[in-house]
Amino acid sequence: MSALTEADDARQVFARIDWRQPWLAPLAERGARWQTAALAGYAPYLAALNADARSKALPTGRGEPLSFIAQDDLPPDASYEAHIAATGCVPTRHNLHDFFNASMWFQYPRIKATLNALQAAQIEALGIGPTRGGVRDALTLFDENAVLFACADRALADALLGFDWPTLFLSKRDAWSERCEARVFGHALLEKLLSPYKACTGHAWIVEVPPAYFSFDDEQRRSLLDERVARMLLSPSPTSRDFAPLPVLGVPGWWPANESPAFYADAAVFRPGRRNRR
Structure with a gap:
């Protein structure tokens, strides 16, 4: 798939968000701004997320300041949750799944930081295996x-x-x-x-x-x-x-x-x- 086709697909996906739905209404104020940025492209989208992150100065699981990076910037040998806890950088794709994940860091920062800290601790204790284990599954x-x-x-x-x-x-x-x-x-x-x-x-x-x-x-x-x-x-x-x-x-x-x-x-x-x- 060409980069142009991927960008077109992303725009179509983000255009589907309907902030009038009751489960989305609490996210609408920030989400509508992010949606506009996401429709403009991947770089403007990450820039919008990081501008809000800098203004809020939210910590991740081990106190590192929250920021957002492109998914390709996650080192190949790094696990997602451990990387966030160690660096504060959340690998983020140009898709709805990661859009809503980023939203929750602002809606419920303590919950997200606690989940991140617990996930990172489980990874440190048990490593990355074929299964997560009961606690990581629940998290x-x-x-x-x-x-x-x-x-x-x-x-x-x-x-x-x-x-x-x-x-x-x-x-x-x-x-x-x-x-x-x-x-x-x-x-x-x-x-x-x-x-x-x-x-x-x-x-x-x-x-x-x-x-x-x-x-x-x-x-x-x-x-x-x-x-x-x-x-x-x-x-x-x-x-x-x-x-x-x-x-x-x-x-x-x-x-x-x-x-x-x-x-x-x-x-x-x-x-x-x-x-x-x-």
């Missing part, structure tokens, strides 16, 4: 596919953990935005949601928040979640059992079809529970 799952489920009502968290979709989405529907909400963190999940489909499922990470959380503005909510989840990830080490599946288009207000109770009757998507989680 990667969080990074790629997590949905932060902020909740001030234990009954709602229990409904999510218990696959009790009628309670979570129907009888307690009015609780959404008043006692619970969902925020997509995983950058791979955000990429999938550029072409939404009913079975698209995130891995929900339940975060207890005070009732006052729902009177906070967006920045205050993100700051609280960022600090709280970063601490949660440190002790104990996360496992795959710490997540609960959440069909994201079932979130009230996120998809027009879910206004009908019949939407949730699809057992292939809204599956009955198998077990409880943490």
Whole structure:
């Protein structure tokens, strides 16, 4: 594929972003600027990311200042997470996957730095092998596919953990935005949601928040979640059992079809529970 064709393909991909979608709206202010830069080309895109990084002075996993480099600048013998922790430089391709990954460094810098530190420590302890191991698998799952489920009502968290979709989405529907909400963190999940489909499922990470959380503005909510989840990830080490599946288009207000109770009757998507989680 020629460089010109690759650039054309990249422009078509970035042009698909619709900031009106509720899962993208929290990213829109910065994201729209980055989108314009990405449509102009790879170099303007990296320049926009690095201008924001310099203005924020955010640390990566071991305190190095955050910056973004072209994927080809990652040394051939370096592992991705270890390189970020050691240098602060995030290898970034001109694609949506890495676009949303970069976005999360600004939305939730403490969470991203904690994930990076934990991944780098696992790599140092165990090396790079054919499998990641349980802790690295859970960290990667969080990074790629997590949905932060902020909740001030234990009954709602229990409904999510218990696959009790009628309670979570129907009888307690009015609780959404008043006692619970969902925020997509995983950058791979955000990429999938550029072409939404009913079975698209995130891995929900339940975060207890005070009732006052729902009177906070967006920045205050993100700051609280960022600090709280970063601490949660440190002790104990996360496992795959710490997540609960959440069909994201079932979130009230996120998809027009879910206004009908019949939407949730699809057992292939809204599956009955198998077990409880943490």
